Amino acid sequence: MDSEKIASLRCGFNDHIPVESNGFDHPKEYNKQPFIIGVAGGTASGKTTVCNMIISQLHDQRVVLVNQDSFYRSLNEEQLVSAHEYNFDHPDAFNTELLLSCMEKLRQGKPVSIPNYDFKTHKSIEPSRLVNPADVIILEGILVLHDSQVRNLMNMKIFVDIDSDVRLARRIQRDTVERGRNISNVLDQYSRFVKPSFEEFILPSKKFADIIIPRGGDNDVAVDLIVQHILTKLGQHDLCKIYPNINVIFSTFQIRGMHTLVRDVKTTKHDFVFYSDRLIRLVVEHGLGHLPFTEKQIITPTGSVYSGVVFCKRLCGVSVIRSGESMENALRACCKGIKIGKILIHGDGNNGRQLIYEKLPADISSRHVLLLDPVLASGNSAIKAVSLLLSKGVPETSIIFLNLISCRHQKASMLCAGNSRS
Incomplete structure (x- = not known):
């Protein structure tokens, strides 16, 4: 897979102001x-x-x-x-x-x-x-x-x-x-x-x-x-016009305010963790909203019929070890008892990214997979993770890549340094 393949996956971003400009003070x-x-x-x-x-x-x-x-x-x-x-x-x-x-x-x-x-x-x-x-x-x-x-x-x-x-x-x-x-x-x-x-x-x-x-x-x-x-x-990001499978969360002043706090070098560790978790929760909930479902009628305790929905397939999460694990709590809070697999990918000089470790549910090919990686820079780790899931028999249409911040490689490295505080 090349870098453009990542864009063909359904994603949940929630920051479409470039990192180098806050869009408000200047x-x-x-x-x-x-x-x-x-x-x-x-x-x-x-x-x-x-x-x-x-x-x-x-x-x-x-x-x-x-x-x-x-x-x-x-x-x-x-x-x-x-x-x-x-x-x-x-x-x-x-x-x-x-x-x-x-x-x-x-x-x-x-x-x-x-x-x-x-x-x-x-x-x-x-x-x-x-x-x-x-x-x-x-x-x-x-x-x-x-x-x-x-x-x-x-x-x-x-x-x-x-x-x-x-x-x-x-x-x-x-x-x-x-x-x-x-x-x-x-x-x-x-x-x-x-x-x-x-x-x-x-x-x-x-x-x-x-x-x-x-x-x-x-x-x-x-x-x-x-x-x-x-x-x-307004909620349609420019990337969405090129890649229809990308979904960008509509950026409100509240969301931009939280992004401002997690980027601020003066933000305390406690506030960084709190607001990062809030943003990640929004991304996870948005991603779950793109899962296929079927209608289901149930009987309420009062005897009434309620027309609801259920997911078509079972779910699981897969986190890219290190930064991806910061999204696991939000996923567990939204999906009780969900299975979560692990993938460790490490840079290998000029040879790109190498798979170091993987532990995935045995039946992952029959599940919808929420791939967790909050910071996307070059996209090499994401490409490697998606390639592994495809090799395990997971259809590309069953992968939802959840991402918090996408930016240039240098800027992402700075943000990863900030993430280490959590």
Whole structure:
């Protein structure tokens, strides 16, 4: 087997931030590919409300909202004199080049300065808004789905659809209260520019939307489904797109916090053991969730019928001696009385890894095997262990490789040194 074979096994990782970057204290080093959402729709259709609902439900993710309105071009003195004749709903009213530049930097994990546009003076004013990279970037605006270059940056495209009379009523209220305009000017601008531009530029962009939300912010069901889809996509590691049998545990702030503690040189031995055990328990439970099962009906003490599940095959664990043994307690806590085999693999100079010792259940070929090795660097030991299991008649589809941290060889050696404290 070669190193790529390891990736063909079903695995349970739970840290997909590179070891050399924590992704939090230094925004410039943030290198996780963000999930970019575009939210379009007519004026006062409820786009901001939908965005805020999405943000409130993604409470465990870093989310930033970028408004297309921030990229309005500043009016010159001549244009200011006749501002009531200016079409703010036309694509040319926006500095799309600057918008693309800012979004591309955020997509690359770089902080950007977003203009601060004043709707009363029709100019960009200081200070601009510093926006750091995030897990989710929401771009909201009437024309964000109009330009193909902007659309191509998006992972999800949403169009908020609502009755035109409702939009007009909301626009009147917003422009008179928030932007200091009178009703007469609002209605004149709406009939001359807003409505024609909606029909010419905004409404046609609806066909590019992946999701259309009728009733805007009143549609709780649609927003809930969108959030669930986003969470699913965020939980998909880049490796999963290449190797479908890899499963990466969705990384929350709690999990990243525990990873921060086990990596910190100042962490005490007691805390290192405690938080390592918690992380390992999560990996083991996640791995068990990928075992095949069959449905089974049982009778409860009250006489009711309960439809449950049972595992299809018997299980056993196999730990790679030394670091792999740190995962045994978690496996025993989850699977009472489980058999656990041992494999000792040792480096042999330039000859790769050599099998020194093995003690496995005699019937291992008929079991599903949870292979335990928390730190993966070169993958040589894992390859040797998998090769041994295959030689014992264990089908590759019956092996689940459980791993806590995967990183470069040098970094893994440093982490192994830390693991020795346990």
